[in-house]
Amino acid sequence: xxxxxxxxxxxxxxxxxxxNNSEAYGVLILEQLSAKLDKKLNISAxxxxxxxxxxxxxxxxxxGGITNERGGRRKKYYSITSLGxxxxxxxxxxxxxIYQQIPKISFGQ
Amino acid sequence: MKPQPPKRALRFLRWxxxxxxxxxxxxxxxxxxxxxxAESPKSARRKFxxxxxxxxxxxxxxxxxxxxxxxxxxxxxxxxxxxxxxFKRYKSSFLINxxxxxxxxxxxxxxxxxxxxxxxxxxxxxxxxxxxxxxxYSDYGQGIRVHDNxxxxxxxxxxxxxxxxxxxxxxxxxxxxxxxxxxxxxIKADGMLAGEDFFKIFSYNxxxxxxxxxxxxxxxxxxxxxxxxxxxxxxxxxxxxVVSILGETEYGARYAGDYVVTGIVDLSTQNVSERxxxxxxxxxxxxKRSEGNGKWNSNSSRTYVTxxxxxxxxxxxxxxxxxxxxxxxxxxxxxxxxWGEHMFLEKYxxxxxxxxxxxxxxSGGRIDYIILFSAxxxxxLLVACINFMNLSTAQAFRRLKxxxxxxxxxxxxxxxxxxxITESVILAGMASLxxxxxxxxxxxxxxxISGRDILVNWxxxxxxxxxxxxLITGLIAGSYPxxxxxxxxxxxxxxxxxxxxVSEVVVRKGLVVFQFCVSLILxxxxxxxxxxIEYTQSKNxxxxxxxxxxxxxxxxxxxxxxxxxxxxxxxVGIQNATMLEGSAANFRNSGGGRPxxxxxxxxxxxxxxxxxxxxxxxxxxLEGRSFSRDFANExxxxxxxxxxxxxxxxxxxxxxxYDIRGKREVIGIMKDFHFQSFHQEIxxxxxxxxxxxxxxxxxxxxxxxxxxxxxxLEELYHTFNPNLPFEYKFLDQDYEELYGAExxxxxxxxxxxxxxxxxxxxxxxxxxxxxxxxxLKEIGIRKVLGSNVWRIISxxxxxxxxxxxxxxxxxxxxxxYLTQQWLDGFAYRIDLTSGIFIxxxxxxVLLAWSIVALQAxxxxxxxxxxxxxxx
Numbered sequence: 001x002x003x004x005x006x007x008x009x010x011x012x013x014x015x016x017x018x019x020n021n022s023e024a025y026g027v028l029i030l031e032q033l034s035a036k037l038d039k040k041l042n043i044s045a046x047x048x049x050x051x052x053x054x055x056x057x058x059x060x061x062x063x064g065g066i067t068n069e070r071g072g073r074r075k076k077y078y079s080i081t082s083l084g085x086x087x088x089x090x091x092x093x094x095x096x097x098i099y100q101q102i103p104k105i106s107f108g109q
Numbered sequence: 110m111k112p113q114p115p116k117r118a119l120r121f122l123r124w125x126x127x128x129x130x131x132x133x134x135x136x137x138x139x140x141x142x143x144x145x146x147a148e149s150p151k152s153a154r155r156k157f158x159x160x161x162x163x164x165x166x167x168x169x170x171x172x173x174x175x176x177x178x179x180x181x182x183x184x185x186x187x188x189x190x191x192x193x194x195x196f197k198r199y200k201s202s203f204l205i206n207x208x209x210x211x212x213x214x215x216x217x218x219x220x221x222x223x224x225x226x227x228x229x230x231x232x233x234x235x236x237x238x239x240x241x242x243x244x245x246y247s248d249y250g251q252g253i254r255v256h257d258n259x260x261x262x263x264x265x266x267x268x269x270x271x272x273x274x275x276x277x278x279x280x281x282x283x284x285x286x287x288x289x290x291x292x293x294x295x296i297k298a299d300g301m302l303a304g305e306d307f308f309k310i311f312s313y314n315x316x317x318x319x320x321x322x323x324x325x326x327x328x329x330x331x332x333x334x335x336x337x338x339x340x341x342x343x344x345x346x347x348x349x350x351v352v353s354i355l356g357e358t359e360y361g362a363r364y365a366g367d368y369v370v371t372g373i374v375d376l377s378t379q380n381v382s383e384r385x386x387x388x389x390x391x392x393x394x395x396x397k398r399s400e401g402n403g404k405w406n407s408n409s410s411r412t413y414v415t416x417x418x419x420x421x422x423x424x425x426x427x428x429x430x431x432x433x434x435x436x437x438x439x440x441x442x443x444x445x446x447x448w449g450e451h452m453f454l455e456k457y458x459x460x461x462x463x464x465x466x467x468x469x470x471x472s473g474g475r476i477d478y479i480i481l482f483s484a485x486x487x488x489x490l491l492v493a494c495i496n497f498m499n500l501s502t503a504q505a506f507r508r509l510k511x512x513x514x515x516x517x518x519x520x521x522x523x524x525x526x527x528x529x530i531t532e533s534v535i536l537a538g539m540a541s542l543x544x545x546x547x548x549x550x551x552x553x554x555x556x557x558i559s560g561r562d563i564l565v566n567w568x569x570x571x572x573x574x575x576x577x578x579x580l581i582t583g584l585i586a587g588s589y590p591x592x593x594x595x596x597x598x599x600x601x602x603x604x605x606x607x608x609x610x611v612s613e614v615v616v617r618k619g620l621v622v623f624q625f626c627v628s629l630i631l632x633x634x635x636x637x638x639x640x641x642i643e644y645t646q647s648k649n650x651x652x653x654x655x656x657x658x659x660x661x662x663x664x665x666x667x668x669x670x671x672x673x674x675x676x677x678x679x680x681v682g683i684q685n686a687t688m689l690e691g692s693a694a695n696f697r698n699s700g701g702g703r704p705x706x707x708x709x710x711x712x713x714x715x716x717x718x719x720x721x722x723x724x725x726x727x728x729x730x731l732e733g734r735s736f737s738r739d740f741a742n743e744x745x746x747x748x749x750x751x752x753x754x755x756x757x758x759x760x761x762x763x764x765x766x767y768d769i770r771g772k773r774e775v776i777g778i779m780k781d782f783h784f785q786s787f788h789q790e791i792x793x794x795x796x797x798x799x800x801x802x803x804x805x806x807x808x809x810x811x812x813x814x815x816x817x818x819x820x821x822l823e824e825l826y827h828t829f830n831p832n833l834p835f836e837y838k839f840l841d842q843d844y845e846e847l848y849g850a851e852x853x854x855x856x857x858x859x860x861x862x863x864x865x866x867x868x869x870x871x872x873x874x875x876x877x878x879x880x881x882x883x884x885l886k887e888i889g890i891r892k893v894l895g896s897n898v899w900r901i902i903s904x905x906x907x908x909x910x911x912x913x914x915x916x917x918x919x920x921x922x923x924x925x926y927l928t929q930q931w932l933d934g935f936a937y938r939i940d941l942t943s944g945i946f947i948x949x950x951x952x953x954v955l956l957a958w959s960i961v962a963l964q965a966x967x968x969x970x971x972x973x974x975x976x977x978x979x980x
Contacts, residue, residue, distance in 0.1 A: 026137035043137050044163035051130070051168060063132075070143075071111070073136030 006058075006087055012037075013049045014080065014088055017059055022079040025064075026050070029078075050078060058084030112146040114139055115154050118161045126164060127171045134164055188528040191511075192535055199504065205875040206500050207540055209868045210586065213493020214544035215551075216864045217578060220486035222552040224479050225571055226563045230380045231458040234312045236415045239275065240457040241422075243267075243412040243429070246469050247450045253469025257460075258408040259452075261398065262436075264304055264391075267412075271432065273420045278304030279410040281394050285661070285804070287361035288833075289387065290353045291340045295832070298336055298386035302394040308372075310415050314379055317348050318372025324390045330368035331388040334375040346370060352387075357664040357833060363397050364389060382461040405437050406450075413457065426454050478854055485858070488627050489865045490578075494586045495620045496872035501533060501590035502617065503879040509597070516599035525595035533587025541579040548575075555857075618912060621876070625916030625953065626923070628869045631862035632949040633924035634931075637941065638855045641932065644787075644939050645848055651782025653727035654694065656815065657840035659807045662688065664830040670719070670800060676825055682811045682818030688719035688803035693726055694844040696784040696794065704757055704767040711756050713769065714784070714792045717799035723748070723779065725809045733763045733777030736798045743798045747773040751781045753793035769795060786847035787937040807840070866956075873909075873957055877964040881905060889973035898969040905965040906958060913957055917950050924949075 006014070016032050017024045026046055034041045053059045064075040080088070119135070126134060138160045145153035196203045234240055243263065245256045264279045283300040290296075308320040315323065316334060323331050330352055337346040346352070348370055356365035368389070376384055394410075395403075402409045416425060433452035455463075464474035505512075512525060556563040565571065666673055670688060677686045691697050696714045704711065716722075720743075723735035731751065736743050747769060754762060762775045781791045810818050823835045845852070881888075888901055925941065932938045 026133065027140045030137075030141075042163055043141060043160055044134075044166075047130075047134060047137070047164070048166070048168065069140065070136040071114075071139045073132050073139060075136060076133040 006091055007049075009045075010049050010053055010058075011088070011091060013046060014053060014058060014084060017050075017078045018080045018085070018088060022062075022077055024078045025075040053084070054078075057081060058087060112143060112150065112153075114142045114157050118158045122161045122164065125170050127169055130169055134169075184524065184528075185531070188531050189535075191528075192532045195504075195508075195532070196536075199507070201878065202500060202504050202875055203536075205871050206497060206504075206536060207543075209496045209500075209871045209875075210493050210537060210540035210582070211543040211547070212864060213489050213496075213868050214541055214579065214582060215547045216861055217486045217490040217493075217582075218544055218548035218575060219552060219555060220482050220861070221574060221578060222548060222565055223555050223563060224483055224486075225574065226380060226565055227462070227475065227479055230382050230461045233379050234310075234458070236310065236312070237458050239415040239418060239420075240310060241414055241416065241454045242457050242460055243414060244453050244455050245408070245433075245450055246453065246466075248447055248469070249449070255466040255469055256408060257411055259410060259412045260405050260407045261395065261402055261410045262405055263412050263433075264410075266432075266436065267414065271428070273416050273425050273428075275415045275417045276306035276309045277412065277414040278306040278310055279391055279394075279412055280304070280307070281410040283364060283389070285358050285361070287358050287364065288355040289336065289340060290355055291346065291350065294340050295355070296336070296339055299384075300387040300389060301383075301385045302389045302391060304391040307388070307413075310413055312379075313381070314375045316373050316375045323372035324388065325392075326369070326371070327390055327392040327396065328366070328368050329371040329390050331372035331374060332370060333384070333386050334373055334377065336386040337370075337373050346373070348372070357830070358661070362667075364393065422454065429454065478850075481854075482857070482861075485631075485861045485865075488631075489861060489868065490582060492624050492627050492865050492872075493868050494582060495624050496868055496875070497533075497537075497586035498589045499617060499620060499872060500875045500879075501529075501536075501586075502593055503876060505529065505590055505594045506879075506883065510603070512594060512597060513599045513603040517603070522595045526591045529591035529594055530587050533591060534583055537579075537583030537586055541583065545575065545579070621872075621912050622916045622919070624869045624872060625913060625957070626920040628866045629916060629920035629949060629953050630924045630927065631865050632952060633921070633946060634928055635855075635859055635862045636945050636949055637928040637932070637939075638851070638858065640939050640945070641935065642848060642851060642855055644937075646845075648783075648787075648937070650844075651728065651780060652693070653809075654840040654844050656810045656812055657693070657726065657807055658810060658819075658837045659693070659805050659840060659843065660826075660835065660837040662804050662806055664833050666806070666826075666829050669829060670803065670806075673806070673825070673829055674719075674721075677806075677808060677822065680818060680821045680825065682814030683822070684809040684811050685721055685725040686806065686808045687721040687725040688800065688806050689722060690717040690799070690802050690804055692805070692843050693807060693840055694784070695786070695847055704769050708757055711753070711793050713753065713795060715770075715795045715797065716784070717802045718796050719798070719800040719803050722796060722807075723777075725807055727809075728782055729780040731778045731780050733775070735777055736796075745771070745773055746776045746798065748777045748779055748796040749775055750779045750791070750794045752791050753795055754778055756793040770797065773797070783937075787935050790936040870956060870960060873960050874964070877905075877909075877961040880908075881964045881968040885968060885971075885976040888968050889971075889976040892969070892973045893977070898966065901969040902962055902965040905968075906961045909957060909961050913954050917954075921946055921950070 012033060013029060016029045020028065020032075026043055029050075030041055030043055030046050033046070050059065050061075054061060058081060059078045060081055061076050061078045064077055066072060066074055122135060122138075123131065138157060141160070142153050142157045145156060231237075242257065243259055245259055246253050247256065248254075259279075261279055261281075264277045267274050267277045279302075281302040283302065286297045286299055288295050289298045303324055305324050307324055308315055315331075318331065323329060332340070332346065332352070340346050340352065350370045351367050352370055353367050354361055354364050356362040372388075374388075398409060416422070430452050433450075434446075437450055462474060462476040462479065463471055465472050515525060552563060552565060662670065674686050674688065677683055693716075696716050718736075720736050720738055722728075723730065733748070735748060736746070747767075749762065757767070759765075763777070764774065766772050766774045779796075783791065784794060785792075808822065819837075826833075826835045884905070891901060891904075924946070928941060932941070
């Protein structure tokens, strides 16, 4: 587990990548995340996390075709790897299993 | 057309970004830019810039140069790794080395800070090169005396008659502290009176006011920033405010009145020798000066001048001297051209460091302390370097096999030297980093010890000085072990036979001997200095300085002296009370005279006192009586001390009349007592009764009742002066001030001596540990064959004993000579007994021996199996 760590922000980005599998690229992730979190994010923060996860092997990337948008630069699409999926699943299981242990707590108003 | 992102940002991104990331990042940034541009082009451009900057991080920057994996870089990497591993492996050697060097460097740097701050005193004046003080010396056939004051006629005469003078200003002390007041506030302050040109001559930082006009009007006052701040509690002090001088102190009365603030000087940012709280004007001084001034033979004021640029100072000095002789002796009827008073120039910025004259010749002063401490700093640094060299060389012996193998494989000598230099430089670098940070953190504390504010301005010279100290130390310490090791022959090393040449042994032993010598000399001198200072504190002075407290007569006390003394004596705890002029611990008045025709002329040191002086201070009378209210006309009588009676060659002088400051009848003879510091012999001295001149009250308090008595005394004081604070001092404090310079120096000296000894001990510890380690097998075999612990210890410390004995022989004469020189400055002093030398020798020998013995003991007690089992 210690080898395959996943930070909170990394997890969020990985989720977005998985949700838009092989359609996800920098700006798209940025827009979706800032909409969900209702918070301004910087593109380079996304880049940092993407590159880090690519090094860890959670995501892989490939270039799209050349279009007229973006000053002619290609998009780089990210998709989740099977390792990434496993890490994500484990994270999810871990959370839900602990969450389910929470007894019914009443906070009586 | 599509909006274009900022070109410069884009170019920057392309310059630094990794090629495999570039297209993606560029694209994303441009896409965002295009989206935003529709709403607000400006913020889009800003965001783009920001985005590019955010990408500028280590992970995204491309490698700018291709690392060539040549042998040199590989070796460098390898050396670095080995160095770090060695530090880790031999932790104790590493720590000893690091501590020794950094402590040594730290002390050297601290001394450098102090020396630098002392040397730059007063050097900040813009006209430093042209700025001189006019000095005077007098030769009346009894030795030449140097004076720093002159007649107040000098400044106007110089300005009017000598062309070379650019500016000139007189400078006079307001002889006592006075009370400055503004509104409700009342503060004691030390002041000066200065000529109009003062601020043109000196570059003091006048934060408010006009340099030309500040000291022109008679009712002007210039305040120091500190004084202005302390006065401005309820109202801000600024130009045009009126500050009053109150007439409640002796000289306050002379200058009492209201003054308009015309300037505020900030003295705190400059390295100033003469500090003042306020300045008054020359005009005021001239109006209020006492009778007797305003003549060419008076000496009321100091004189500062600046000369025009390109003036030949030597020629000018001659001209000035001639000019003064003409003024002083207009009829030119003096005996010889040498006799009498003469004028000369001294550079102002040199005055602080070179402030002592002996028989008219400049003979050092503060510069002596600077030289002394620079020498100590150098010694400490040298000891630290030697330590480092010895330990590193010893350390390297552990790695002889490594060196041998490397040489066999083909490492060249420079390569090996480089490896060891790298190691030394890394260690020295760590030590100097620690030392520099330590020194920066500690140097403000030095001012507590040295008694003067240490002001360090971070000039390039200072930084350069620090850097060169650090670099030179690293180089000296690092180079010897490096070259020593790289010279060794591989075959011998690998065979395990290491023949060191005689010269190497001599060098290394010599270094250790030197270290010991320095430590020994330092211990001897510290002991002598401490003993002499103890002696000055404990020797019977001939008067009682315990429980005598003194305070200045101020305000109503000046008019009601007798009434106050009568009331004071009624307090239970007060045994006696008197008044005097100046300080009982240090007589400052002097005057010469021929007491009777046919007698030699004698120069006396004397005191003007009130009734009960002799009784209050517990001075013993040999014959006769002291001043008493029961007799009439006591003002025309005199009490001599033994020395004067001897100097005048008198027998049964009591009741006879002599001409000493007027015709006076001798009523008593006092036993000699020390009315000055131990530097001076007891001189011919006398007391005369002049109650009007007294400015200090002295009270003898019964031991054990100090607290109650002080409270009552304060109450009494306040019935006379309800508005003045009661500020008293004990006489022994006064007395200690006589040795202020010695005491602060001794304190500083002791610290550095301790440091040097500490470093030497560290070095010894390291060496001992190393020797023991290399001989572990030998010790094991000896034990197996039946040797006992003590024989092994004595075997291991034999070398050391030899070294210490040599060091003792060398250092003792040097220590004796140095301390003798220092003690020569005291007329009353301790004898240099052999005890001091024996003790200090014993301290060093014991210290060294116990360090080595402890290490040896550990080795000797170990089970021989442990060290013999492997190989």
